[in-house]
Amino acid sequence: MDKTYHIPVMLRECMEALAIKPDGVYVDVTFGGGGHSKEIISRLDKNGRLLAFDQDPDALRNVLPDERFQLIHQNFRFLKNNLRLYGLKHVDGILADLGVSSHQFDEADRGFSIRFDATLDMRMDKEGDLDAKTVLNSYSEEDLHKIFGMYGEIQNARTLARSIVTARIVKPINTVADLKATVAKMVPRGKENKYYAQLFQALRIEVNKELDALQEFLSQATSVLRPGGRLVVMSYHSLEDRLVKNFMAKGKFRGDVEKDFYGNEIKPFKLITRKAVTASSEEVDLNSRARSAKLRTAERL
Known part of the structure; x- marks a missing residue:
């Protein structure tokens, strides 16, 4: 062990x-x-x-x-x-x-943690087809809204979903840094860690069903x-x-x-x-x- x-x-x-x-x-x-x-x-x-x-x-x-x-x-x-x-x-x-x-949180390249800049992966099974960047770049605004609201219990889930769908037209959201930059304006001041934890939780639950x-x-x-x-x-x-x-x-x-x-x-x-x-x-x-x-x-x- x-x-x-x-x-x-x-x-x-x-x-x-x-x-x-x-x-x-x-x-x-x-x-x-x-x-x-x-x-x-x-x-x-x-x-x-x-x-x-x-x-x-x-x-x-x-x-x-x-x-x-x-x-x-x-x-x-x-x-x-x-x-x-x-x-x-x-x-x-x-x-x-x-x-x-x-271990999964501490391995930077797994993309589970907000502490490291890494590719947005979040697969518990590394052979799985779906990863977090695919969710962010291909899911509809309606589906993202549902995931953030249900799985992350995020208050401004609808606005968050819309901003991600708008931002990805210009540039794909592939890394932790990309995601943070995209949502920065929506994060409540003083509650950054909690907000990112809810967002990452929502993505992780969806990726791994x-x-x-x-x-x-x-x-x-x-x-x-x-x-x-x-x-x-x-x-x-x-x-x-x-x-x-x-x-x-x-x-x-x-x-x-x-x-x-x-x-x-x-x-x-x-x-x-x-x-x-x-x-x-x-x-x-x-x-x-x-x-x-x-x-x-x-x-x-």
Whole structure:
């Protein structure tokens, strides 16, 4: 495990939430630097198994040399099919640490960070077809408006979309510097960092289809977890957290809980945490990324 690659957030809380059985089968669907996976493995006996997913080729460098461990180079939206390939219908626990790893933010050429001037890429899977500069230079004003409003929760999303569409006629927006220069007039003074963070979040979610992937993953987790199995999800912004919260509470992303003929609620999960668990102030001091993390846990009924 590479400590510099990514510091695992709320490590102790995640392990407690998983309630690991030594001979159980577990899945870490966001392997990254391997911090959470290494801790899970340390709690398993010789009969335990851990499978991990990561779509980023860089994460493959962190593979754990342990015969109980298998790293699958795939997006977690393909959870069920990949587990079948390894002869598994059911598992005892699934952990998801959503969002971008520290490594992806720190690698300038990945284009995830506002700190560096780089090509606007933002692909978590480097082999993906869609990148951020394609979104900015080819999407319609209407689609950009929708993305900035929904995924970035940006107040002046319509004006922002119009200014990008106007600017790209003169010169394509290909780099972080190009984008900053294009939108500079629209950024509220004193709130520059927050505004750019919202804008980059919106582009990143669109490029990686993150909310679609999350919904597909959660839906599959229901059928993959055996009764008593734990689903543990850590999210970093309200859009993800809302989906996770609704799904754990109701077994669906919107609408009311389904009921049977007698009016009894049909719910796939029992909530282990009513409220999201957040990182301690000590952890936030050591790792600023933990500040926005929200951890939720549910048990399969």
